[in-house]
Amino acid sequence: MQLRWSHAVIKVRNMETMTRFYMDVLGFEVADRGPLFGDSGPEIVFMSQYEGDHHQIAFVEAREDEGPSNSVDHIAFRVDGLADVREMMDRVATCPDVDAGAPVTHGNAISVYFKDPEQNGIEVFCDTPWHVQQPVIAPWDPSLDDADVLKGVGDTFAQKPGTGPMADYIGDRATHFAGRTSK
Numbered sequence: 001m002q003l004r005w006s007h008a009v010i011k012v013r014n015m016e017t018m019t020r021f022y023m024d025v026l027g028f029e030v031a032d033r034g035p036l037f038g039d040s041g042p043e044i045v046f047m048s049q050y051e052g053d054h055h056q057i058a059f060v061e062a063r064e065d066e067g068p069s070n071s072v073d074h075i076a077f078r079v080d081g082l083a084d085v086r087e088m089m090d091r092v093a094t095c096p097d098v099d100a101g102a103p104v105t106h107g108n109a110i111s112v113y114f115k116d117p118e119q120n121g122i123e124v125f126c127d128t129p130w131h132v133q134q135p136v137i138a139p140w141d142p143s144l145d146d147a148d149v150l151k152g153v154g155d156t157f158a159q160k161p162g163t164g165p166m167a168d169y170i171g172d173r174a175t176h177f178a179g180r181t182s183k
């Protein structure tokens with residue numbers, strides 16, 4: 001298994017200030033935004049300037065002014081396929097220092113979320129063949145075989161507006177980013 005860096009999700013105090021800075025100074029664009037849990041929760045804003053990742057960074061307006069609140073919600077690593085996600089779940093499940101990982105899908109990815117021994121959030125995911133407008137979240141059943149997991153994920157999001165082949169989305173984004181004037 002090879003872990004490849006994908007994205008960080010950061011808890012922020014002021015969404016407007018942070019998104020404005022990352023857009024105007026660093027050149028990011030908003031890929032998607034909405035309530036974290038679909039119809040409830042704090043707003044999440046996904047940002048990217050590269051077609052290979054739906055988001056390279058995302059902000060959640062959930063950082064507390066006082067106390068132990070940390071700015072990093074989770075960091076995420078991409079792996080080659082579902083077998084690697086399952087293997088990571090097994091490794092985490094046998095680790096005495098951490099809770100079992102949560103199997104979650106965003107439609108465009110099949111993931112396991114867990115926390116390291118100091119409570120930093122980690123996501124390990126593989127891609128699916130589909131782009132799905134974010135944010136969306138649903139569980140997946142690790143007791144199913146790979147084909148049924150993938151079918152279940154596809155069926156869950158197939159009717160959602162904007163869902164389509166990932167290759168089409170990446171092609172569209174590549175054209176878009178290639179056409180940007182450099183700052």
Ligand SMILES: [Fe+2]
Binds near residue numbers: 009074076
């Ligand atoms: Fe993530």
